[in-house]
Amino acid sequence: MKFDMPAASICRAILALALLSSALCICFGQSTGFWKPGPYGGKSEVVGGMLTLSPPDENWGGSEAASARAFAIWNKDGATVHVRLTLGEAMGPGYEVFLGFIPSGSQGGIQGSDDVVGLSIIRAANKSTLTAGLCRKEASSADKGIRGDQYGNLVTYEPWPGRQVEQSGNDIDVDFTVDDSTVSARIGSKFDESHPIGLTSKEWKSATFVVRCKNFNDGRGSATVKHVTVSCPQQLDNFIDPLNLRPVANMGFRDDVKGDEKGGWTDQGENDLRNLAPGLQEIRSIPFDIVDPQQNGGKSCVMLFSKNRTFFPRQTASIEIHRPANSLIFLHSAAWATANTTAARYIVAYEDGSKLEVPIVIGKQIDDWWGMQPVSDPWAAVLLTVKNDSSLSGRVGIYGYRWINPFPAKSIESLTFRSADADPVVGILAVSVVKPTIGDIQEQALRAAFAREAPKDLKRFPPDADKVSDQVRFQAPKPATPYVFSAAGSFSGGGGGKAMLDFPGYAKEIESVGGISRFPYGLEISFYFWPYTALDWYPVLGKKGGTYGTIEKWYYKYGDPAHTLSYQTMLAAYKAKGLKLDLLFNCHSMFDGNDFVYVKTLPEAKMRTHNPLDEGIFSRSNLDKIVRNNATLVDYVIKHGLQSTVAYWEMDNERWDMPGAEYAEVVAAHVKMLRAKIPTAKVIVCLGELGPYSTNPEGSHAIVWSRDLLRRLQELGCNGKIDYFAPHLYPFLFDSADEITENYLEDYSVRNIRRSLDYMSGMLDRYGFKRSKFYVSEWGSQSDGLGDQSHNELITSMAAAIGTAKDA
Secondary structure, X not given: OOOOOOOHHXXXXXXXXHHHOOOOOEEEEOOOOOEEEOOOOOEEEEEOOEEEEEOOOOOOOEEEEEEEEEEOOOOOOOEEEEEEEEEOOOEOOEEEEEEEEEEOOXXXXXXXXXXXXXXXXXXXOOOOOEEEEEEEEXXXXXXXXXXXXXXXXXXXXXXXXXXXXXXXXXXXXXXXXXXXXXXXXXXXXXXXXXXXXXXXXXXXXXXXXXXXXXXXXXXXXXXXXXXXXXXXXXXXXXXEEEOOOOOOOOEEOOOOOXXXXXXXXXXXXXXXXXXXXXXXXXXXXXXXXXXXXXXXXXXXXXXXXXXXEOOOOOEXXXXXXXXXXXXXXXXXXXXXXXXXXXXXXXXXXXXXXXXXXXXXXXXXXXXXXXXXXXXXXXXXXXXXXXXXXXXXXXXXXXXXXXXXXXXXXXXXXXXXXXXXXXXXXXXXXXXXXXXOOOOHHHHHHHHHHOOOOOOOOOOXXXXXXXXXXXXXXOOOOOOOOOOOOEEEOOOOEOOHHHHHHHOOOHHHHXXXXXXXXXXXXXHHHHHOEOOEOHHHHHHHHHXXXXXXXHHHHHOOOOEOHHHXXXXXXXXXXXXXXXXXXXXXXXXXXXXXXXXXXXXXXXXXXXXXXXXXXXXXXXXXXHHHHHHHXXXXXXXXXXXXXXXXXXXXXXXXXXOOOOOHHHHHHHHHHHHHHHHHHOOOOOEEEEOOOOOOOOOOHHHOHHHHHHHHHHHHHHHOOOOOOOOEEEOEEOOOOOOOHHHHHHOOHHHHHHHHHHHHHHHHHHHHHHOOOXXXXXXXXXXXXXXXXXXXXXXXXXXXXXXXXXXXXXXX
């Protein structure tokens, strides 16, 4: 059976027939959801089901789009594509339209992919001249001549100028077929070409359909894809049976009243799934039965108990299956998702009485519906996005997870959903059963369904461009004070630290940028243990294996213990020079002269390889030891008259590797100690910021972390006791050299900083920290790393410096 998808209503009707029949071939026609943007900077736009490609107005510029789904094509039946094209008039030497397949995991489009097969159609300057030919790249071929050239260009099967193509009116109808041995194409009656193919499923697994329009030198053109149909023998509907969740569904998708313990999804009012279409449908070729609440007493999904929603059931009744299965595919998502938390357990009961628990862990098999973050399990991914006007991006995500049954020959009696009694709420929308025996084609189709999609280019196309200005305008003048800027002051690497302090012009240089240095700088705090220096603790580290507690992860490779500056040296030097310090406490660990102590504990055997802040148990007794140790640092400052030298006391650095609520406990204990000794001390606390180009703050780790921090600080009575919160602003941190030098600052960098500060400011207000201000203790633009990240390329370092100045 083949079917097209010209409209949603027709799609649903025909899809229902396809799912209920023994279809030999499933055909996916063009809709607005068929395409996703390609890697080129040209314009690709879908309007009314038609794709228009407009290359940028430059030589060799291209515009490209790819199918949103992948196809399992490398088999004897292969895939057939029908495309109707309209080509614009050629200006200059002309342009090319290419259509074909690339591996679904390729991130570089046609030019960047190692393996390509397809059809090239060339429009010359003379409108009547149209030529075409089949072409490919095969990276694993023994023939160097078909591996593509050094620019990534395709190689034709036959030398150009190719064969002439006839055109009927303004449209060109193309039929393109590829299987495990042959590629062929037909255009009208004049072009009918077929060639052997060397690519197999070993290189491809699954493939994505792509279309590109590319200018030639001094050429210009455009192309419109009016219709595309891809037919391939997926047959997943014959191998997958959707389960009936109607008896256990306990909530609907729509929630009209927030917090009334009725209605739908997470009981958050309009922040719901009201725009999700129910019914029997395919999602990335996998059939699911999503319960229609109007036909099931208003109930459509299964919501499980959590600490945030205690009125949901802890466990459902058993869902009958009574059949063997290769695997189960769950369509589900989570709210209030905390990374690495077991959110639920799905209990599989076999006919012989045995049971098996399937743990559902945040960040592995599922994640937050707002955040839509990628997950680590290879059989889990966001399969569906749903319109949601409450979310910042305007969409929320539903995850799929394929659980592989270790006992496919045993009949599964039933399935039960059970909460893990943690913070996350888990909602299950549908479950489908994969039959015990499936073929290679079906396995490839399932792999394609869970293939990771390329991330959207939010730098070029910020989703809130119309909401957030790319210029910061102050309503009142903001004069620069003497302490607007500070300089990092650690200099712990090699012998340069002490020499820098002794350099005659050092004080003048620091005064020129505000007169304050942050010490120890950044992650160096992880190996600064008051009152000891690296000379004291480094031998102990060596005896413990060199990476105990992953200290060496943060200890610079070029660090020389003999020249690492101490707190005492830095304090004395800055007092003598009339300079000031933003002094960091190491709040999470200490060295007591014999051993290392962490605020979280791990078994000794794990300390050689693991970070005790990522894992381990929070220890109140160890925190008390660390606070008492840091109290001696405060006593040292008081005793030696250094209170005016320490302008600020900062509570550690970027402690995002421990839960925000635990960092709050550490902060509260240190603030209490510090205020008792120096009531006027200025306190700085770490705060997570949105990060580059965040579309979804509520789902980002930094904001979830910050929210947990502020909530717990409020509970611990810290309102009014924290002077500053310190976000770290690096809008270019993860950019490549090409992105930095193209310099999109006005488009999104300033906008991103404003978005971050506005959002975090609102969070401080909500949790009662209205009197607290921002102290941006790290700020800059990262240059492009070459190999070892400590080495930065000169040109992009200059671009990053200019970027920081523009941001300022």
